[in-house]
Amino acid sequence: xxxxxxxxxxxxxxxxxxxxGGGSAFPGLVMEKLHPGFVAEELAKLPLGVVVISGTNGKxxxxxxxxxxxxSQGLRVFTNRTxxxxxxxxxxxxxxxxxxxxxxxxxxxxxxxxEAHAVHFVKQVRPRIxxxxxxxxxxxDRFGEIDTTRRMLSQVARATTGTIVLNRExxxxxxxxxxxxxxxAVSWFGLSxxxxxxxxxxxxxxxxxxxxxxxxxxxxxxxxxxxxxDVVLEAVNARSVELDVRGRKHDATVDLYGVYNQYNAAxxxxxxxxxxxxxxxxxxxxxxxxxxxxxxxxGETITVQDKPLQLLLVKNPAGFxxxxxxxxxxxxxxxxxINDQYADGRDVSWLWDVDFDALRDGGVDxxxxxxxxxxxxxxxxxxxxxxxVEPDLEDALRRFIADSGERPMxxxxxxxxxxxLRRILGDMTHVxxx
Amino acid sequence: MAHDTAGALRxxxxxxxxxxxxxxxxxxxxxxxxxxxxxxxTEIVDYNPGDPWPENADLFVGGGGQDSGQFRVxxxxxVVAPRLHEAVARGVPMLAICGLYQLFGHSFRTGTGETLSGxxxxxxxxxxxxxxxxxxxxxxxxxxxxxxxxxxxxxxxxLGAGQQPLASVVSGAGNNGQDATxxxxxxxxxxxxxxxxxxxxxxRVADFLLAAALELRGxxxxxxxxxxxxxxxxxxxAASRPR
Ligand SMILES: [Zn+2]
Numbered sequence: 001x002x003x004x005x006x007x008x009x010x011x012x013x014x015x016x017x018x019x020x021g022g023g024s025a026f027p028g029l030v031m032e033k034l035h036p037g038f039v040a041e042e043l044a045k046l047p048l049g050v051v052v053i054s055g056t057n058g059k060x061x062x063x064x065x066x067x068x069x070x071x072s073q074g075l076r077v078f079t080n081r082t083x084x085x086x087x088x089x090x091x092x093x094x095x096x097x098x099x100x101x102x103x104x105x106x107x108x109x110x111x112x113x114x115e116a117h118a119v120h121f122v123k124q125v126r127p128r129i130x131x132x133x134x135x136x137x138x139x140x141d142r143f144g145e146i147d148t149t150r151r152m153l154s155q156v157a158r159a160t161t162g163t164i165v166l167n168r169e170x171x172x173x174x175x176x177x178x179x180x181x182x183x184x185a186v187s188w189f190g191l192s193x194x195x196x197x198x199x200x201x202x203x204x205x206x207x208x209x210x211x212x213x214x215x216x217x218x219x220x221x222x223x224x225x226x227x228x229x230d231v232v233l234e235a236v237n238a239r240s241v242e243l244d245v246r247g248r249k250h251d252a253t254v255d256l257y258g259v260y261n262q263y264n265a266a267x268x269x270x271x272x273x274x275x276x277x278x279x280x281x282x283x284x285x286x287x288x289x290x291x292x293x294x295x296x297x298x299g300e301t302i303t304v305q306d307k308p309l310q311l312l313l314v315k316n317p318a319g320f321x322x323x324x325x326x327x328x329x330x331x332x333x334x335x336x337x338i339n340d341q342y343a344d345g346r347d348v349s350w351l352w353d354v355d356f357d358a359l360r361d362g363g364v365d366x367x368x369x370x371x372x373x374x375x376x377x378x379x380x381x382x383x384x385x386x387x388x389v390e391p392d393l394e395d396a397l398r399r400f401i402a403d404s405g406e407r408p409m410x411x412x413x414x415x416x417x418x419x420x421l422r423r424i425l426g427d428m429t430h431v432x433x434x
Numbered sequence: 435m436a437h438d439t440a441g442a443l444r445x446x447x448x449x450x451x452x453x454x455x456x457x458x459x460x461x462x463x464x465x466x467x468x469x470x471x472x473x474x475x476t477e478i479v480d481y482n483p484g485d486p487w488p489e490n491a492d493l494f495v496g497g498g499g500q501d502s503g504q505f506r507v508x509x510x511x512x513v514v515a516p517r518l519h520e521a522v523a524r525g526v527p528m529l530a531i532c533g534l535y536q537l538f539g540h541s542f543r544t545g546t547g548e549t550l551s552g553x554x555x556x557x558x559x560x561x562x563x564x565x566x567x568x569x570x571x572x573x574x575x576x577x578x579x580x581x582x583x584x585x586x587x588x589x590x591x592x593l594g595a596g597q598q599p600l601a602s603v604v605s606g607a608g609n610n611g612q613d614a615t616x617x618x619x620x621x622x623x624x625x626x627x628x629x630x631x632x633x634x635x636x637x638r639v640a641d642f643l644l645a646a647a648l649e650l651r652g653x654x655x656x657x658x659x660x661x662x663x664x665x666x667x668x669x670x671x672a673a674s675r676p677r
Contacts, residue, residue: 353456
């Protein structure tokens with residue numbers, strides 16, 4: 001089948017499937033069937049190549065930030081913003097972005113891919129730059145083992161033609177530097193020694209009683225013996241951060257919930273520097289970080305009955321712990337909603353790997369979701385007081401809002417619980433479309 | 435608390451650095467809290483490869499790991515095996531989940547074809563299977579009642595002729611997906627593939643371990659039922675969920 005016809009067909013399918021509200025990957029699937037290699041061919045034409053962002057935590061936020069940073073420097077950026085991160089999803093996004101002549105009008109592609117899909121993708125499209133964020137206990141019931149996840153990311157690193165951007169503080173990610181040939185450059189982002197204890201790795205997590213004292217990690221390697229990082233998150237103070245960019249200090253605002261998101265900002269900045277090369281204007285990139293707003297479920301604030309409510313997606317122990325450490329419990333009315341649908345992960349064992357001591361002072365106002373009783377049991381064994389357990393999300397949400405008084409609200413929730421809560425909130429107030 | 439002679443209840447975590455995954459910490463925490471809520475003091479001691487052997491342990495707990503962790507642990511287990519066998523013979527209670535359960539058997543052949551030697555507390559052998567057995571599981575034990583949890587393992591375990599299983603499978607895969615057995619039990623040593631964690635949602639199993647530990651000290655588990663409403667509700671939900 002000839003090329004233009006394939007494209008027109010694909011775009012037609014996309015139009016038809018959007019009419020009946022079909023999945024965003026569907027037209028991409030048709031495209032790949034008709035013309036395998038379509039995605040690779042299109043992306044290969046981009047002058048600044050393809051950037052792949054992968055890892056277990058923070059992909060969506062980091063991709064969003066990277067795209068915004070690059071656009072602020074005048075680049076035309078193609079990204080897979082629909083969140084369907086299969087090759088097909090990329091194909092579908094491509095179709096949506098093409099002009100009437102079938103050209104992709106972009107300088108660079110920045111793509112969020114989860115580990116398993118990234119492996120598949122890089123066999124077809126070799127990235128120029130890959131940003132590899134972390135390997136945490138996420139979706140282990142799907143991928144099996146953390147070391148398997150690391151192996152997947154190693155394949156991504158080895159397929160990268162230009163530079164891999166690595167998290168210096170994650171031992172499994174840092175070791176990827178040894179997997180690539182000399183032709184592939186390595187750029188690091190990292191944390192100051194003062195901040196490292198705020199990010200315990202999974203390996204440190206249950207190493208006995210060390211859990212109560214994350215600062216006392218004997219596995220710590222002093223910064224002098226770690227590689228130099230292009231971007232170091234030096235200090236955080238609520239919304240403001242201090243960054244060291246190639247030896248120069250910069251103050252920036254990163255108005256996102258949680259210190260882990262501020263670390264993601266450092267990752268996005270390090271990656272942008274690689275994409276832009278000598279053209280990078282560091283002060284203006286740092287300033288642009290202040291303009292970033294949260295991605296879906298990453299701390300977006302919804303106003304309901306004149307009170308702010310934050311939805312915080314939790315999907316693995318490290319993310320949950322960081323989220324808890326980011327704000328004082330007494331300042332919030334707190335609800336936790338845990339579902340165990342496929343998209344959440346069927347296995348809720350990971351809740352036992354989260355340390356909930358931070359909630360002991362403030363307690364938890366409401367626990368909900370399919371696995372509400374599991375969550376309540378978990379909190380009970382961490383001596384955290386729970387006011388109410390109500391598995392039904394709608395009943396729980398209404399009661400939580402009514403009982404929260406003047407306190408701002410935050411809800412830690414798994415993926416499908418968040419979708420349901422947003423839908424319920426949508427009936428009460430205006431909630432931005434996903 | 436009247437334990438002047440024996441001191442606090444000493445819970446040894448075996449290999450927490452290499453073998454604790456899928457919430458295995460919850461087992462240790464459950465033992466600790468259930469002891470504390472009955473007025474017993476507890477002490478948690480970590481044992482990692484090469485550490486001095488913790489003397490006077492009242493209870494051992496160990497969890498699952500990845501293959502890489504199991505290799506590190508297998509060598510060390512061979513060294514401390516005589517001490518563990520001695521403890522088993524005295525009736526010291528132990529809970530070995532997943533990876534440690536496998537190493538408490540005779541051998542484990544990994545997916546890459548290497549064979550790890552176990553220490554033979556249980557008469558069983560494990561071979562990595564073609565696919566992981568993953569999902570919610572419900573089992574029934576004659577001694578310990580219904581046990582619910584979440585299994586996640588690629589090892590297929592076959593019990594020797596005389597080896598008692600921990601429980602029989604009601605729904606789920608269990609030791610090998612074939613013979614409807616789950617786990618193993620020898621003296622007061624329980625081996626199981628159930629994570630979840632196992633003990634929080636199975637208080638009867640937790641109390642069995644605690645009672646066995648106290649019995650060796652000439653004590654009994656203090657009277658006064660704990661309120662297990664939360665655990666019971668969580669069990670009911672877990673048992674009703676799709677695999
Ligand atoms: Zn396991």
